[in-house]
Amino acid sequence: MGFFQDMIAVFKKRELVFIESYKESKDVYTxxxxxxxxxxxxxxxHGLFSITHxxxxxxxxxFTIASAPSENVVRLTMKINDNPSDFKKAMVELKQGMTIGMSGPLGSLNVNDERPTILIxxxxxxxxxxxxxxxxxxxxxxxxxxxxxxxxxxxxxYIFKDELDAINGSISTMYLDSRDKLHQEIDKFSNLYQNNGQYMIAGPKSMVDSISSYLQNNSISKKNIKKDAFYGY
Ligand SMILES: Cc1cc2nc3c(=O)[nH]c(=O)nc-3n(C[C@H](O)[C@H](O)[C@H](O)COP(=O)(O)OP(=O)(O)OC[C@H]3O[C@@H](n4cnc5c(N)ncnc54)[C@H](O)[C@@H]3O)c2cc1C
Incomplete structure (x- = not known):
């Protein structure tokens, strides 16, 4: 999806009917x-979601659409801390049958070619x-x-861990808790595939920017890096 498709998609507006919400971890809700x-x-x-009630x-x-297109629901999974924004307070108030607005879908963070891929x-x-x-x-x-x-x-x-562990085949998942270990694993992939691989990064903006710079300092070309930087974290 390029810029122009995204521009058109923004004008596609619809209402989504709320079914349910649940906690994934201490401060993450779906x-x-x-x-x-x-x-x-x-x-x-992702889509642009609006509070309308x-x-x-x-x-x-x-917000990213956390469900796959093959699932028959739209899932949004978000961090909600003890001091939530008005937007997130309104999300928590949703009751079955209420609606939120959606524009989109938008964005190009998708795996669309046959190259080895690292998702960070x-x-x-x-x-x-x-x-x-x-x-x-x-x-x-x-x-x-x-x-x-x-x-x-x-x-x-590690929200979704059970679901991720149940997926096998050509997808391998590694759970990490330090930047050093993350760099080591990125190095293994980039040494093996260099610019023949595809690199995708999503998370808080500071993390995404720093991993993107790390890759570029290790000779990975910008065009092989796709990213979604989440603001507000
Ligand atoms: C492409 C894309 C995809 C994204 N996907 C996701 C996703 O899947 N999941 C996700 O969680 N985020 C996602 N984000 C980020 C998301 O859009 C929000 O920026 C983020 O969730 C922070 O929202 P917020 O309402 O808490 O933030 P902000 O309004 O920016 O607030 C930040 C913090 O300020 C404080 N604050 C703000 N307003 C108030 C208030 N009225 N009273 C008290 N405290 C307040 C709160 O502590 C709050 O956590 C995505 C962003 C992008 C660009």
Whole structure:
């Protein structure tokens, strides 16, 4: 998806009907919505979601669609701390049958070629990669390229761990809790595949920027790096 497709997608607005929410860990919640038949997205994409049931400041924010297109619901998984923004307070208030607005889907954080791929998640940045690996799993044995998921979480919460562990085949997941170990694993992949590999990073903006610079300092070309930087963390 390029810039112009994204521009068009922003004008595609719809309402999503809320089904349920549940806790993934101490401060991470998943919100589940009905998926209308005509709603499709590529695994890894995000939407712009709007609070409509009350008036708040900054009612629209981007969130990854954490479910795979093959799942029959829209899942949003977000960090909600003890001092939540008005947007997140309004999310927690949702009751079955209420709606939120959605524009999109948008973004190009998707695996769309046959190259070996490394997915690098920082904490809540696991959301697009959950969608990507679930979709690859749903599509079956066709995927031959190796996919390495490096899941860095200094708090060691590792949401979705059970689901990720259940996925096998060409996808391997490694759980890490320090930047040094993350660099070591990135080096293994980049020494092996260099610019023949595809590098994808998602997570808090500071983490994404630092890993992207690290890769470029190790001669990985910018065009082989895709990233989603989450603001607000
Ligand atoms: C492409 C993309 C995909 C993304 N996907 C995800 C995702 O899957 N999951 C996810 O969690 N995030 C995702 N994000 C980030 C998301 O859009 C928000 O920026 C992020 O969740 C922070 O939202 P917030 O409402 O807590 O933040 P902000 O409003 O920026 O607030 C930051 C912090 O300030 C404090 N604060 C703000 N307002 C108040 C208030 N009224 N009262 C008290 N304290 C307040 C809170 O402590 C809050 O945590 C994504 C971003 C992008 C660009």
């Amino acid at each position: 919100f589940v919505f009905e998926k209308e038949k005509d709603l499709t997205w590529k695994a890894g994409q 009350k008036k708040i400041k900054n009612p629209t924010k981007p 998640a920082g904490g809540i940045g696991i959301t697009p990669f959950r969608s990507i690996v679930k979709q690859i799993e749903a599509e079956g044995d066709g995927n031959k390229k190796p996919i390495h998921l490096l899941y860095m979480d200094s708090e060691k919460s």
